[in-house]
Amino acid sequence: MSRSGRNGKTFFGLAVLTVLLAAAAVLGSRVASLAPVVREEMERTPTPTPVYGLVMVVTPDPSLPTAPPTLRSGSVGDAVKNLQSRLRNLGYYSAEIDGQFGASTLEAVLLFQTQNGIQTDGIVGPETSELLFSTAARPMTATATPAPTAEPTVTPRPASRKPYEREDGLPLVVNRKQPLPDGYQTYDLVTMNTYCDTSVVKIKYKNTQAEREAVDALMVMLRAAAADGITNWQISAAYRTTKYQKQLFDRQVQTYMEKNGMSKSKATEATRKTVADPGTSEHHLGTCFDITVPGVSFKGTKQHKWLLDNCWDYGFILRYSEEKKNITGFLAEAWHYRYVGVEHAKTMQREDLCLEEYVQRYGVDIE
Numbered sequence: 001m002s003r004s005g006r007n008g009k010t011f012f013g014l015a016v017l018t019v020l021l022a023a024a025a026v027l028g029s030r031v032a033s034l035a036p037v038v039r040e041e042m043e044r045t046p047t048p049t050p051v052y053g054l055v056m057v058v059t060p061d062p063s064l065p066t067a068p069p070t071l072r073s074g075s076v077g078d079a080v081k082n083l084q085s086r087l088r089n090l091g092y093y094s095a096e097i098d099g100q101f102g103a104s105t106l107e108a109v110l111l112f113q114t115q116n117g118i119q120t121d122g123i124v125g126p127e128t129s130e131l132l133f134s135t136a137a138r139p140m141t142a143t144a145t146p147a148p149t150a151e152p153t154v155t156p157r158p159a160s161r162k163p164y165e166r167e168d169g170l171p172l173v174v175n176r177k178q179p180l181p182d183g184y185q186t187y188d189l190v191t192m193n194t195y196c197d198t199s200v201v202k203i204k205y206k207n208t209q210a211e212r213e214a215v216d217a218l219m220v221m222l223r224a225a226a227a228d229g230i231t232n233w234q235i236s237a238a239y240r241t242t243k244y245q246k247q248l249f250d251r252q253v254q255t256y257m258e259k260n261g262m263s264k265s266k267a268t269e270a271t272r273k274t275v276a277d278p279g280t281s282e283h284h285l286g287t288c289f290d291i292t293v294p295g296v297s298f299k300g301t302k303q304h305k306w307l308l309d310n311c312w313d314y315g316f317i318l319r320y321s322e323e324k325k326n327i328t329g330f331l332a333e334a335w336h337y338r339y340v341g342v343e344h345a346k347t348m349q350r351e352d353l354c355l356e357e358y359v360q361r362y363g364v365d366i367e
């Protein structure tokens with residue numbers, strides 16, 4: 001300190017040669033010679049950090065290894081292990097450190113990118129890598145994804161169980177035989193049009209709402225699809241009130257009566273095949289989405305195929321399949337997916353169970 005104090009000006013002249021050393025020296029000398037001034041300033045100004053516009057010139061050091069390889073779905077090896085442990089330290093990753101860039105790793109990368117405000121493509125290229133392995137990397141925050149709406153913050157209920165879960169933790173079944181419980185209340189609805197990144201998914205109707213947890217999972221899934229090159233997604237329906245369901249139902253009955261000349265009871269019977277009675281639609285839960293592609297019939301599209309192969313890994317189930325229509329009581333709906341969480345979804349896929357069968361097999365008898 002005394003040396004730099006005496007030779008401060010000389011060191012300042014040499015600053016161009018060794019940026020770091022000079023920076024330290026400059027600071028040292030300035031602090032020493034200007035100490036009284038600084039002290040005086042400190043008394044007047046709240047945070048006088050005497051840093052004099054240091055510009056760091058970073059030149060690549062040839063002795064250091066080159067930038068790490070780009071990592072993406074399917075990558076394997078030690079670089080992936082490093083990635084996984086870093087993501088785990090930051091709270092984004094909780095699965096095994098196995099060196100395999102699969103769905104869990106992808107999910108963690110996407111979350112990291114979202115929460116750190118960089119491009120969310122699920123690929124660990126230079127930008128993501130540099131930020132991830134720096135001190136500027138932000139750890140995972142519990143309330144995922146930005147909430148850019150001006151909506152008042154919802155106060156979560158104290159209960160650990162969500163209303164769309166049964167007491168035993170399994171997904172709540174809502175169907176013709178088991179209507180929505182009396183006094184059912186939603187948990188944490190968000191308005192998708194403002195909450196979601198609409199460059200990833202188009203929300204057909206601007207007031208469409210759904211439960212935050214399900215929407216977050218949906219976005220992770222659709223971003224993963226986009227990383228696979230499958231884009232052009234649309235949400236045609238999500239949360240519905242019983243009042244709205246009644247309008248839908250009555251409108252369909254009316255159409256059958258007017259266009260097909262059916263009696264009211266025949267028209268009602270026909271309507272029940274495709275439209276749920278008010279109180280018996282899963283859409284009342286806010287955890288279901290009608291996922292479509294704008295302007296085309298969804299069945300058979302590449303988006304449809306991608307969901308059939310992958311939705312389970314993201315906690316979604318195809319709710320009404322052709323094979324299970326006698327159990328679900330609904331004709332097949334290629335577009336209707338319900339969020340139930342990864343564990344339930346994967347088991348249902350593996351054991352080929354629809355929700356009714358799953359709950360019967362694994363549920364604890366309630367009441």
Ligand SMILES: [Zn+2]
Nearest residue numbers: 237289290336
């Ligand atoms: Zn639906």
